[in-house]
Amino acid sequence: MSKEKEKDQTQGTSISRRSFLKGVGTGAVAASVAPSVLIDAETAAEAQMGEEITRAKIKLDINDKAYEVEVESRTTLLSVLRDGFDTSGNRVDLTGAKPICERGECGGCTVQVDGKAVYSCMTLALDAQGKQITTVEGLADGDQLHPVQEAFVQHDALMCGFCTPGFVVAAKSFLDQNPSPSHEEIKEGLAGNICRCGTYPFIFEAVKTASRKMGG
Amino acid sequence: MAEKKDYKVVGTRPIRHDGVDKVTGRALYGADFQTVGLLHGKVLRSPHAHARIKSIDTSRAEAHPGVRAVVTAKDFPAVEDKIADLGEGAANVKDLQDNVLAGDKALYKGHQVAAVAAIDPHTAEEALELIDVEYEVLPPVIKVLDAMKEDAPLLHEDMHTDEMGEKSEKPSNIAAHFQHKQGDPEKGYAEADVVVEQEYTTETVHQGYIEPHNATALYNPDGQLTIWCSTQGAFAVRGQVSEILQIPVSKVKVVPMEIGGGFGGKINVYIKPIAAMLSMKTGKPVKVLMSRADVFEGTGPTPGSYVRVKMGATNDGRITAAEAYLAFEAGAYPGSPVGAAAFCVFSPYKVENGTVDGYDVVVNKPKTAAYRAPGATNAAFAAETVIDEICEKIGMDPLEFRILNSATEGDIRIDGPPAPRVGFIETVEAAKDHPHYSAPLEGENVGRGVASGYWPNFGMKSSVSINVTGDGTISLVEGSTDIGGTRASIAMQAAEVLGIPAESVTPTVADTDSVGYTDVTGGSRTAFATGYAAYEAAQDVKQQMIERAAKLWEVDPEEVQFADGVFSSVNGKEQEIDFKGLAERLDETGGPVVGRGTADPNQPGPSIGLHVVDVEVDPDTGKIDILRYTATQDAGKAVHPSYVEGQIQGGAVQGIGWALNEEYIYNEKGEMTNASFLDYRIPTCLDLPMIDAVIVEVPNPGHPFGVRGVGETPIIAPPAAIANAVYRATGVRLKELPMSPGRVLKAMGKI
Numbered sequence: 003m004s005k006e007k008e009k010d011q012t013q014g015t016s017i018s019r020r021s022f023l024k025g026v027g028t029g030a031v032a033a034s035v036a037p038s039v040l041i042d043a044e045t046a047a048e049a050q051m052g053e054e055i056t057r058a059k060i061k062l063d064i065n066d067k068a069y070e071v072e073v074e075s076r077t078t079l080l081s082v083l084r085d086g087f088d089t090s091g092n093r094v095d096l097t098g099a100k101p102i103c104e105r106g107e108c109g110g111c112t113v114q115v116d117g118k119a120v121y122s123c124m125t126l127a128l129d130a131q132g133k134q135i136t137t138v139e140g141l142a143d144g145d146q147l148h149p150v151q152e153a154f155v156q157h158d159a160l161m162c163g164f165c166t167p168g169f170v171v172a173a174k175s176f177l178d179q180n181p182s183p184s185h186e187e188i189k190e191g192l193a194g195n196i197c198r199c200g201t202y203p204f205i206f207e208a209v210k211t212a213s214r215k216m217g218g
Numbered sequence: 219m220a221e222k223k224d225y226k227v228v229g230t231r232p233i234r235h236d237g238v239d240k241v242t243g244r245a246l247y248g249a250d251f252q253t254v255g256l257l258h259g260k261v262l263r264s265p266h267a268h269a270r271i272k273s274i275d276t277s278r279a280e281a282h283p284g285v286r287a288v289v290t291a292k293d294f295p296a297v298e299d300k301i302a303d304l305g306e307g308a309a310n311v312k313d314l315q316d317n318v319l320a321g322d323k324a325l326y327k328g329h330q331v332a333a334v335a336a337i338d339p340h341t342a343e344e345a346l347e348l349i350d351v352e353y354e355v356l357p358p359v360i361k362v363l364d365a366m367k368e369d370a371p372l373l374h375e376d377m378h379t380d381e382m383g384e385k386s387e388k389p390s391n392i393a394a395h396f397q398h399k400q401g402d403p404e405k406g407y408a409e410a411d412v413v414v415e416q417e418y419t420t421e422t423v424h425q426g427y428i429e430p431h432n433a434t435a436l437y438n439p440d441g442q443l444t445i446w447c448s449t450q451g452a453f454a455v456r457g458q459v460s461e462i463l464q465i466p467v468s469k470v471k472v473v474p475m476e477i478g479g480g481f482g483g484k485i486n487v488y489i490k491p492i493a494a495m496l497s498m499k500t501g502k503p504v505k506v507l508m509s510r511a512d513v514f515e516g517t518g519p520t521p522g523s524y525v526r527v528k529m530g531a532t533n534d535g536r537i538t539a540a541e542a543y544l545a546f547e548a549g550a551y552p553g554s555p556v557g558a559a560a561f562c563v564f565s566p567y568k569v570e571n572g573t574v575d576g577y578d579v580v581v582n583k584p585k586t587a588a589y590r591a592p593g594a595t596n597a598a599f600a601a602e603t604v605i606d607e608i609c610e611k612i613g614m615d616p617l618e619f620r621i622l623n624s625a626t627e628g629d630i631r632i633d634g635p636p637a638p639r640v641g642f643i644e645t646v647e648a649a650k651d652h653p654h655y656s657a658p659l660e661g662e663n664v665g666r667g668v669a670s671g672y673w674p675n676f677g678m679k680s681s682v683s684i685n686v687t688g689d690g691t692i693s694l695v696e697g698s699t700d701i702g703g704t705r706a707s708i709a710m711q712a713a714e715v716l717g718i719p720a721e722s723v724t725p726t727v728a729d730t731d732s733v734g735y736t737d738v739t740g741g742s743r744t745a746f747a748t749g750y751a752a753y754e755a756a757q758d759v760k761q762q763m764i765e766r767a768a769k770l771w772e773v774d775p776e777e778v779q780f781a782d783g784v785f786s787s788v789n790g791k792e793q794e795i796d797f798k799g800l801a802e803r804l805d806e807t808g809g810p811v812v813g814r815g816t817a818d819p820n821q822p823g824p825s826i827g828l829h830v831v832d833v834e835v836d837p838d839t840g841k842i843d844i845l846r847y848t849a850t851q852d853a854g855k856a857v858h859p860s861y862v863e864g865q866i867q868g869g870a871v872q873g874i875g876w877a878l879n880e881e882y883i884y885n886e887k888g889e890m891t892n893a894s895f896l897d898y899r900i901p902t903c904l905d906l907p908m909i910d911a912v913i914v915e916v917p918n919p920g921h922p923f924g925v926r927g928v929g930e931t932p933i934i935a936p937p938a939a940i941a942n943a944v945y946r947a948t949g950v951r952l953k954e955l956p957m958s959p960g961r962v963l964k965a966m967g968k969i
Contacts, residue, residue: 084249084250093252095252096243097243097246097247097249097250098242098243098244099243100247100249100428100429100478101249101430101507102428102429102430102510103510103894103895104509104510105510105894105895105896107510107894107895107896108428108895110428137243138241138242138243139242139243139244141242142242147238147241147242151238151241151242154237154241155233155234155237155238155241156233158231158233158234158237158703158860158861158864160237160240160241161479161701161702161703161864161868162427162429162476162477162478162479162480162701162702163236163239163240163245163476163478164247164428164429164476164477164478164479165428165478166240166241167241167243170241188903189903189904190904192903193902193903193904195902196428196895196900196902197428197903198425198426198427198428198479198481198872198900199479199702199864199868200864200867200868200869200870200871200872200901201864201867201868202867202871202903202906203867203908203909204860204864205903206903
C-alpha cells in the first residue's frame with residue numbers, strides 16, 4: 003500500500019460526509035440541482051465561476067413516474083427526492099423521506115429501490131438509475147392506503163410522526179420479503195429504524211395487523 | 219370541580235385526526251417547507267470548547283460567488299442585561315444573544331459563531347471555510363465538581379454566585395446556591411435506626427428528537443418578520459426572537475410546522491434568529507437546517523450532575539430525616555433544572571426533617587435545555603436507590619415502605635408548600651397487584667427493582683377558538699403544537715362538551731397571528747391546559763347554541779336544556795334538535811357561532827408513577843438486558859388511553875436509554891466525541907421488551923374532567939428501578955449513569 007493510500011485510510015475515520023462525497027465526485031462546487039427557472043442571471047453566472055462541475059442528466063423512475071433530473075455525482079437520492087427539480091424546472095417534491103442523520107443511522111429516509119428497503123441518504127442518485135424507486139408517497143393506491151399505512155393509523159403506531167414514513171416503507175418492504183413474521187423477526191427486521199418517541203409496541207402491533215391484512 | 223360521570227368521548231380511543239397525513243408523507247415538517255427564491259444558510263461553529271474570540275474576518279466569505287450575506291454577533295442590536303420571561307422560564311436576554319452567536323467568547327465546541335446565506339447549501343458550506351476567526355484557546359472545564367473548584371477556569375469572569383440572595387465576592391462558575399430546610403435533620407438522624415448516605419453522578423444526555431432544528435425566515439421591508447419552523451411553542455419563539463433581535467412581538471409571526479419530537483429541547487431558539495438576521499440582510503427567504511452533529515453539539519442537552527443523598531429511617535420503616543445535595547451543570551450559561559430537581563427529589567414522601575441544597579454551575583458544554591421532567595430523573599436516581607438500600611437494611615418490601623411513607627394531601631414539603639392530592643398509594647398498590655410483581659424470577663444473574671417518579675406538572679396559558687360549521691362539525695383552532703397526539707386529546711374534550719363525536723372536530727394548530735396566546739407544549743400541560751381552554755370554548759359554543767335554539771323556538775334561553783348532544787325545550791314537549799340540526803340552521807338564527815376559551819389553570823395536579831423492572835446482567839460482558847417492564851401512573855383521567863399508554867411507554871424507553879447507554883463522551887480538550895446516532899446509542903426495538911403501561915385514575919380536582927398531565931413522569935423512575943434490579947442481580951450498587959457495560963464490570967470488580 004502506498005503512503006498516500008495509507009494516509010487516506012487513516013483520515014477515513016474522521017472524514018466528513020461532504021468531503022467523502024466530494025472525493026467520490028469531482029470536487030465540484032456551486033449549485034447542485036437548482037432549477038434554472040428560479041435562478042437569476044447573476045446566480046447562473048456565479049455558478050459558472052466555480053471549479054469544473056460534472057453534472058449528468060439522468061432518468062429516475064419514482065413511484066411509477068419518469069423524472070429527468072440533473073445531478074452531480076455527489077447528489078444523494080434523498081436530496082433529489084426532497085430538493086430536486088426535473089429538467090423542466092418542476093420540483094420533485096417528495097418530502098416524505100426525512101433528513102435526520104444523513105449517515106445511515108436512523109432509517110428515517112428509507113425508500114424502496116427495486117423492492118429492497120434502502121437508506122436514501124446513503125444512495126447516490128446516479129446509482130438509482132434504471133431502478134424502480136418507491137417512496138412513502140407511492141404506497142397508497144389513490145385514496146386507498148396500503149395495508150401497512152392503514153395498520154399504522156389503526157394502531158396509532160406514531161407519536162410525532164417524523165420517523166413514520168421510514169418505518170412504513172421499511173415495514174412494507176420487510177413484509178414483502180417475510181409475509182408472516184414472528185414477533186422476534188419483526189424486531190430484527192425493523193432494527194434499522196429509530197423511533198425516539200418509543201412507539202415500538204404499537205409499531206409491532208401494526209406490522210402484525212398488516213401482515214394479516216396482506217394475507218401473510 | 220372534576221365531574222364524576224360516564225363520558226361519551228373522553229376515555230375512548232378514536233383515530234387521530236392527523237394519522238393519514240403522517241403515514242403517507244403528506245404532513246409537512248419544518249425542513250419540508252419550500253418557497254420561491256429561497257436562500258440557504260449555514261452556521262460556523264466553534265471548534266474549541268473554551269476560547270476567546272479575538273477577531274472574525276468575513277471578507278473572504280462575503281466575496282465568495284453565490285454568497286448573499288454573512289452575520290456575526292456584531293449584527294445584534296444592543297440589549298440590556300435583563301431577565302425576560304420566555305417559554306418555560308425566565309432567561310437573561312444577553313445570554314440568549316451570546317448563545318445564538320458567540321460574542322467575546324466561545325463557550326463550548328459547537329457554539330455558533332457566524333452564519334452565511336448563499337444560493338444553495340453547498341455554496342454556503344464552502345463559504346464557512348472562508349471565515350477567518352482568530353481564537354485564543356482557553357482551558358475548558360467539563361464536569362460540575364471541577365467547575366466548582368476555587369481555581370477552576372472561569373467561563374464568565376464577571377459572574378458571582380447568588381448565595382441564597384447575596385452576591386459572592388469572588389467570581390465563580392457557581393451561578394447560584396439555594397437551600398430548602400424543614401424541621402431538624404440532626405434530631406431526625408438521632409431517631410433513625412439506619413442511616414444511608416451515597417454519592418451519585420450522571421452524565422450529559424440529549425433529548426434525541428430525531429427531527430433536527432430548522433427555520434425558514436422572511437423579513438419584509440415593512441418590518442414584518444415571518445418564521446416557519448418546528449417548535450414546541452410558536453409564541454415562545456416569537457418572544458425569544460423579539461427579545462434577541464429587539465423587534466416588537468407584533469412584528470413577528472411564527473408559523474409552526476409539524477414537529478418531529480422535542481421532549482423539552484425545542485423551546486430554546488438557536489438558528490431561528492440567524493435565519494431572521496440573514497433574511498433581514500438579503501431581503502430573501504432564508505432556510506437554515508441543522509445536521510445531526512449540530513444538534514448534539516450545539517443544542518441544549520440535559521445536565522450531567524453530582525447528587526448526594528442521605529436518609530435515615532427507623533426499623534419499622536418510617537423516614538426520620540433526609541438531605542440532598544444537588545450540583546447541576548447548567549452548560550455555558552446559568553439556568554440548569556436544579557430547582558425542579560430540588561422540588562422532586564423527596565416529593566413522593568412525607569419528610570418532616572430535611573434539607574435540600576441546589577447548585578447551578580456553568581461548564582463548557584452547550585446550555586442545557588428542558589428534557590422531559592428536567593432534573594427529576596437525576597434526583598430520583600439517587601433518592602430512589604438510597605430508599606432501596608434502606609429497605610434492604612431493615613428487611614422491608616420496597617412497595618410497603620413507599621405506602622408507609624407516602625406524602626398525603628396537606629403534608630408540608632421541605633420547600634414549604636403543602637403537598638397536593640396525587641395517587642401515589644394507588645400507583646404503588648397497582649404495581650403490587652400486577653402479576654409482574656409476584657411472578658417468580660428464574661435463572662442466574664437476574665433481579666427485580668422498583669422506583670417511583672414524581673413531577674409537579676404545569677398549567678400555564680392557552681387559547682382555543684371554535685367555529686361551528688353548517689354541516690354540524692366544528693373547527694377547533696389551537697396554539698399548542700402537536701408532538702404526540704394532542705390534536706385528538708384536545709378535540710375530544712370539546713366534543714365531550716358538545717355531545718358530538720371526536721371525528722366531528724377538525725383541529726388546526728395555528729400561527730401566532732391566528733390564535734390567542736398559548737404557552738409551550740411542555741411541562742405536561744397540553745392535554746390539561748389547552749384541553750381546559752377547549753372545554754371553555756366548547757362551553758361558550760354550547761351557551762350560544764342554546765340561545766339559537768331559544769330563538770328558533772321563540773322561548774327564553776333558560777327554557778332550553780342540553781344533554782347528550784340534544785337541545786330541548788323544557789316546556790314544549792315536542793321541541794328537540796340535535797347539535798347538527800341546529801348547526802344547519804345558524805343562518806336563520808343570527809349567523810356564525812364562534813366560541814372562545816382561554817385558560818391559565820393553577821391546579822395542574824402532579825403526576826406520579828411506580829415502575830417495576832426485571833433485568834439480567836451478563837457477568838462476562840457487563841451488558842444489562844431488560845427482561846420485563848411494568849409502569850403504573852396516575853393520569854387523573856386518561857382522555858385518550860392509547861396516548862397515555864404511549865407516553866408511559868415512550869418515557870420509559872427514554873429512561874431505559876438514559877439508564878443503560880446514553881451519555882456525551884468528552885475528550886480532554888472538552889470535545890464531544892460521539893455526536894452521531896451510531897456512537898450516542900438510543901434504544902432501538904431490539905433493546906426493549908414489551909412495556910406494560912398501567913393507568914391509574916385519581917381525578918385532578920383542578921380540571922373539569924379530572925385530567926393530569928402524563929408526558930414527563932415516566933422518564934423519572936427507570937434509571938433507579940434498573941439500578942435496584944441490577945443490585946438484586948449482582949450484589950453491586952451502580953452509582954453512575956449510564957450503567958454501560960464498562961461501568962458495570964468496573965463496579966463488579968472485574969476490570
